[in-house]
Amino acid sequence: MLLLPDYVRSKLDREAFRGLGNLTQLDLSYNRLHQLPDALFADLVNLEKLSLAFNALVTLPAPLLTPLSELQHLDLSGLGLTSLYPDSFPSNLTKVQWLSLSHNHLDIVPTASLTHFAHSLQHLDLTGNPFTSLGSFSxxxxxxxxxxxxxxxxxxxxxxxxxxxxxxxxxxxxLRYMPRILRVDPKAFYGLGDNNTEVPLILEDFTFSFSTLATLPSTLLPWDRLKYVSLEYNHWNCDCNMRWVKNSSLIDMAGNRMVCSHPLRLRGHKLKVVPEKELTCQEPDTFTTGETVGLLWVLIIIGLSASLATVSMLVYYKQGWVCRRPQGAYTSIERGSSTITIREDFDTSTA
Structure with a gap:
């Protein structure tokens, strides 16, 4: 295995690896390389493992990798790649079993480029790319x-x-750390067999955690074939659509790490111990956050309107604009035990 000294970490000459035909592992990761000569690896005909991770290469010219027909492990993480084309990888890379394209800027899965590894690739890492969706047959x-x-x-x-x-x-x-996931199609893990019949994938290890996933389709996988499952830290909506989990082997495999986020009355409860009768779709939360804020504003407006009306009535009465007493209409009011006497003294001097 060869590591680079400090003085070549920003630039490599095309003769840098001349005569190293027996080298099997080369690690060029975490340098400041931004461009590599096409013939840099011309002599590395026995190289099996190559890491170019976390350099600023941005593009990956196919001639660079052409001599590496024995390559099995290729790490292209963190290069700033925005796209890969069908000819980005040479056709003679037929032995690559392990490939990482993590932490690049790929907005779609580079399906056409990956077909070069169709019969050899066993491990693929696409972590940290800005995909917005995974389309059919990605x-x-x-x-x-x-x-x-x-x-x-x-x-x-x-x-x-x-x-x-x-x-x-x-x-x-x-599948972890997906804060914007909205929907997983119930047939996402299905393929098409003979006569276009739908065939589910048989997995042994399934991790889907730290996401905003709210419900789990019962048909997503043959759950009884799993040996390990991790479903913690999702936003589970514990309603009638999650009853099947309670009645399956999945609840024992997931343990106490499936915690309800909704409805509000079950928030924080472990799905495993929530009684099945509580998993209903008939009782929506009393108020969502938006509804609560809206109701609060309505109450504030009603309260302000009532206060303004009261103040207005008092001002009008004080100024005599409401219930004004006609001038000279009466002079006094006497309240008895059972009667009220109104005295009206008219000025007759003008008669």
Missing amino acids: FMGLVNLKSLVLEQLLWLKTIDKYAFGDLIHLDNIR
């Missing part, structure tokens, strides 16, 4: 992929039908 052709990591997808909102459809040998998937 991983087309990767029939031998066993492990998929999709973490810190901060902009992901939807996972569509058949999104993982071609991953027929997938064993484990990690």
Whole structure:
């Protein structure tokens, strides 16, 4: 394995690795490399593991990797890649089993580029890319992929039908830290078999946590085939749509880490101990935050209106604008035990 000395960390000459034909591992990560000569790896015909992670390369010219026909492990994390094209990887990279494209700026899964690794790739890491959705057959052709990591997808909102459809040998998937996820299609983990019949993927390890996922479709996976599941720190809505969880083996595998966020009366309760009769869709929360704020404003307006009306009446009465006593109409009022006497003294001097 070869590590770079400090004085070559910002630039490499095309002759830097001349004569190193027996080298099998090369780590160029965490340097300040922004451009690499096309022939840099010309002599590294036996290289099996290469890391270019966290350099500012931005683009990845295909000729750079062409000599590396024995490559099995390729780390392209944090390069600032905005896109990958079908010819971004040379066609002779047929032995790559482990690939990381994490923490780049890819807004869609580079499906066409990944087909170069269709028969060899077993592990793929796409963590930290700004995907907004995972469309149908996003991983087309990767029939031998066993492990998929999709973490810190901060902009992901939807996972569509058949999104993982071609991953027929997938064993484990990690979906974590997705604060904007709104919908996972119930058939996201289904593929199409003979005669276009829908076939569910059989996973052993399923992690979907630290997200805004509110409900879990019962048909998403064959849950009884799982060996490990992690579903903690989601925004579970504990209503009638989650009853099936209580009646399945999933509740024992998930343990006490499935905690209700909604409805408000169950917030903070562990789904495992919530009685099934409490999981209803008939009793919505009394008020949402928006409704509560709206009601508060209505009460404030009513209160202010009543106060203004009272003050206005008092002012009008004080000035004699309301219930004004006609001048000379009466001089006194005497209240008895059962009678009221009004005395009217008229001035007759003008008669």
